[in-house]
Amino acid sequence: MLWLKAFHVIFMVTWFAGLFYLPRLFVYHASASDGQTRATFKVMERKLLVMCHIGAALTILFGTLMLVLWPAFLQLGWMHAKLLLVAGLIGYHVWCARLVGQFARDENQRSHLWFRWFNEVPVLFLIAIVLLAILKPF
């Protein structure tokens, strides 16, 4: 159990490193005007998205393994709330992946200011999910 939990947390950190840095790249990419700079951002975003996918897949894999081995967690209210928030987080991740595609095709219409706000969303998910997982309030 502790090994699974340790790897769950390790890959969660990998996933969040990507979810924090990817929208930050969008902020700079949205204000970049020359072709060479944009091309560099496209490569960075594509590679970071791969890292994000790996982090997400392995966090979910180790989390799901724990639930399969200890299904009693599924009876607890905080776990229901956590899984609901994780579903929202996966939605955010998918949105980021679509934005990478839009930037790659030079189709982005959003301002760097919009991405600055977008960048704050994963902070809220991180705080809420970690508080639920550690404090287990209900």
Ligand code: HEM
């Ligand atoms: C489908 C996705 C996920 C599943 C199925 C899952 C499931 C689990 C399970 C069963 C545990 C063990 C709970 C315990 O020992 O009390 C756990 C622990 C934990 N999870 Fe997740 N989790 C998922 C996603 C996440 C995400 C996205 C985060 C962070 C944002 C996260 C953060 C944590 C933390 C910090 C712990 C350690 C809690 C402790 O030791 O008290 N999990 N998770």
